[in-house]
Amino acid sequence: MIDFMQHYLDAFILGILGLMSFVLVWLSIERVLYYRLIKLEQFTDRESLSIALTHHLTTLSSIGANAPYVGLLGTVLGILITFHELGQSGHIAANQIMLGLALALKATAMGLVVAIPAILIYNGFLRKIDVLTARWGQIQRAQGKGSDTPAGF
Numbered sequence: 001m002i003d004f005m006q007h008y009l010d011a012f013i014l015g016i017l018g019l020m021s022f023v024l025v026w027l028s029i030e031r032v033l034y035y036r037l038i039k040l041e042q043f044t045d046r047e048s049l050s051i052a053l054t055h056h057l058t059t060l061s062s063i064g065a066n067a068p069y070v071g072l073l074g075t076v077l078g079i080l081i082t083f084h085e086l087g088q089s090g091h092i093a094a095n096q097i098m099l100g101l102a103l104a105l106k107a108t109a110m111g112l113v114v115a116i117p118a119i120l121i122y123n124g125f126l127r128k129i130d131v132l133t134a135r136w137g138q139i140q141r142a143q144g145k146g147s148d149t150p151a152g153f
Helices: 002-037 046-053 057-089 092-144
Strands: none
Touching: 002 092, 046 057, 046 092, 057 092
């Protein structure tokens, strides 16, 4: 089992993070194009507008929240492999420990490389949703349809 992990851990963890990055880029491009082409006039109520604007944002948020954990899993398993190798070799050398730990930490770094842009993109989209929703409200008021908010608010 340790030999299997030793050979395939990096590919597995980096593969998952690569997939998460691909989905992040794909959905980000889709949302940018959608927000550019949206016709706010076609929406008659705030709920349907909100559903349309927030589509895929849960996935983006989940990528941002979970990519560091995927990287951390890779780091923990890499440290486990390093300690196992040291235990099997019978002698402890500081350079072996440091090299093993450095290689293990790259998984956490890669997880952060995926998570930080994901959270920035997610927050940018939330701001865009606020702007589009405000514009929709202006359109509704200009058309004399009023607002979805009760009087006095």
